[in-house]
Amino acid sequence: GEDVEQSLFLSVREGDSSVINCTYTDSSSTYLYWYKQEPGAGLQLLTYIFSNMDMKQDQRLTVLLNKKDKHLSLRIADTQTGDSAIYFCAESSRGGGNKLTFGTGTQLKVEL
Amino acid sequence: DAGITQSPRYKITETGRQVTLMCHQTWSHSYMFWYRQDLGHGLRLIYYSAAADITDKGEVPDGYVVSRSKTENFPLTLESATRSQTSVYFCASTDLWETEAFFGQGTRLTVV
Numbered sequence: 001g002e003d004v005e006q007s008l009f010l011s012v013r014e015g016d017s018s019v020i021n022c023t024y025t026d027s028s029s030t031y032l033y034w035y036k037q038e039p040g041a042g043l044q045l046l047t048y049i050f051s052n053m054d055m056k057q058d059q060r061l062t063v064l065l066n067k068k069d070k071h072l073s074l075r076i077a078d079t080q081t082g083d084s085a086i087y088f089c090a091e092s093s094r095g096g097g098n099k100l101t102f103g104t105g106t107q108l109k110v111e112l
Numbered sequence: 113d114a115g116i117t118q119s120p121r122y123k124i125t126e127t128g129r130q131v132t133l134m135c136h137q138t139w140s141h142s143y144m145f146w147y148r149q150d151l152g153h154g155l156r157l158i159y160y161s162a163a164a165d166i167t168d169k170g171e172v173p174d175g176y177v178v179s180r181s182k183t184e185n186f187p188l189t190l191e192s193a194t195r196s197q198t199s200v201y202f203c204a205s206t207d208l209w210e211t212e213a214f215f216g217q218g219t220r221l222t223v224v
Binding site for chain 1: 145147152153156157170202204211212214215216217
């Protein structure tokens, strides 16, 4: 079955850039997503990228997709303490209403 | 208020009891989903529904039952709760274009 993997933990200093990485196995993935989860809250969609794109930028967020290596990354520029959260990458295939396969999540800790 | 709501937010139940988690969405989205979140596993799909009276199994369906008599509601029932079902449960919905999944705030279930 599909598998999505992430490193579990990342610590950065405020103001630095954060890069969270993700690898996936399903070559039929249509969309790839980044979700943010703050403590005690649900999941908030940050951004997504269609599988025929290489890069997407949205304010402080940059998503890079290497389809050949099945590698997805999320770069957060000028990381702030409010960015501390768990970040999930997820993939879906077209059809089926967007059933998502999630990675294990990366805990981002932003230190002063 | 428009959105997707889950109830209860917190629940403690005993092994062997039946418990139902509720999910309600106000957008008339076609698809609805139940995920469970466990440390080290990210979110895993339990069941999903494409429309009223249409449901299908996800990755981890054993021990769970769902129904969808109305488009806006998608309850999840644990017929005989086990300790391994202690988890945080998230309900989600998507529209026909399937681009974004919207998540509820989650239900934290503890089985003792």
